[in-house]
Amino acid sequence: MTRIPEKQRHSIADWILSEGRKLADAKQFFDGLNDAFRRAGVPVERALFSLFVIHPQTAATGFEWRADRATVEIMRGRSITTSDAYLRSPIKRIHDGVDLLHAPLKGPRASREFPFFDELRAEGFTDYAAFAIPFGNGQRNVLTLTTRRPRGFTKAQIALVQGVLPLVAMVFEIHWGRRIAEAVLDTYVGRLASGRILAGSISRGQGERIDAVIWFADLRGFTALSDLRPTADVIAALNQFFDALGGAIESHGGQILKFMGDGLLAIFPVEDAAFRHHACRQALEAALAAHAAVAEINAERAAANAPMLRFNVALHVGVVVYGNIGSATRLDFTCIGPAVNLTVRIEGIAAKLAVPVVMSAAFATVVRESRATVVSLGKHSVKGLMAPPEVFTLAELAPAPALVSTPPRTEAA
Structure with missing residues (x-):
């Protein structure tokens, strides 16, 4: 059994419960979460959070974070679910029921299973890990972490991330519950009305x-x-x-x-x-x-x-x-x-x-x-x-x- 560094795990959990859950939106939370990972010794240099959404035109949305650039929001059209890029991706594997996919990108054990890994290797990344982030309704979302550290992520670092995922899922589910409500209301009643409804002007x-x-x-x-x-x-x-x-x-x-x-x-x-x-x-x-x-x-x-x-x-x-x-x-x-x-x-x-x-x-x-x-x-x-x-x-x-x-x-x- 891999021993989880309790001090580092508590530092991430404390940040989520004291500061992270209070941040105004999911993007700010994701920025802070990756900073918390790095402070705890997880050498993440690229991170992606992806989830399916209820929207007439959009099938999936999420964020891509990098240590050396601003976080960007990613939105995928409904055709993504039938695309070759998705069907032959590690994200699809997580959606199908795998809870953790840890794949070295360099060295004798380098994974060649997914074409996407070649793109990461070309950028100098050495290790990749994808984690399931389940919501209460059973929806399986995905967090991926990538590093350029020569030896990749250690087993202890992977276990550390897994240990705080329930808290991560809790905060993301709150943010995305509001986002779903906003998207549905925007679609059916318009932005002006949806803002008033969510603000409580419903009398x-x-x-x-x-x-x-x-x-x-x-x-x-x-x-x-x-x-x-x-x-x-x-x-x-x-x-x-x-x-x-x-x-x-x-x-x-x-x-x-x-x-x-x-x-x-x-x-x-x-x-x-x-x-x-x-x-x-x-x-x-x-x-x-x-x-x-x-x-x-x-x-x-x-x-x-x-x-x-x-x-x-x-x-x-x-x-x-x-x-x-x-x-x-x-x-x-x-x-x-x-x-x-x-x-x-x-x-x-x-x-x-x-x-x-x-x-x-x-x-x-x-x-x-x-x-x-x-x-x-x-x-x-x-x-x-x-x-x-x-x-x-x-x-x-x-x-x-x-x-x-x-x-x-x-x-x-």
Whole structure:
């Protein structure tokens, strides 16, 4: 039996229980853990922590730590589980039930079992150890340690690491429980709502006033598409549509609040008065980028003889009430208020005029500062609003004057 150095084991365990468990995130904990290993005499120079996650696009995530560089977070797509690199890796062996895989990389006993070991040898590493880190739900995660020490890890050092793994697993499981909750909530309710839910703002009626750009889009002709096409085709079309819009919104700093059938509501928060112009400009660029992305999709759909996707975007800037609304047993974070109502209503004007992007007067006032021309589409009576709102668009998107309710006026930047 290998004798575990009690003093070193206690030093690592004491650090985990006194300092490590209090660190803000898993990355900080992993940095500190490897420093604690080194202080206890474990000559680790490269370490990897890997675990499977619940996420629509990501199968595994983790960290790579090195003694001579900053720790990096690693994310693997869902295809990794069927890749040759994974199937022929020591990590796969741990996932399959092995608790410890200790493999010398240099010398007469050097392991040639996994192609990945050749990469480590090329970097001068001499020894490799992979450990199972099981969570309470049975999920098997992996910690790997690599060294350049000429004689590799001793049996006592391997035993030392094994002795503190239950504590390591406990801390990682706490961190990843929160990460999983964040990922699932981000996916299903959005970043803005997920942060509030995890912070405890879950009482019905809680809300706050937010200055924001409201971004509303609606797919035209969806009812006909639903009636005429198979359900699978309709779902695929909606996913294509929302992928295009979601990518444009998020890449320009917006946050999707909800999908409403064939519509989408998003906001671009205005952090302060100085940021107002930037938020409006980003929202407008997102609308144009969304139309460009859908145009590319339509080119592919045309080649497949599939119906085109047509939509309009309405933009407004104002104050919304963002809060927790619903029944006693089913709540939803959403935006309400006159600003949201106006945005939804003017989208209907865009559909009537066949204009891809329309803006409220408040939004147009801000963006005209950075665009060549903003054109009025006149005032239009809409249901739910006492005063007919005036709507605007970019000059290059304006329809023929005959379609506009009142004579258009052009406002130069």
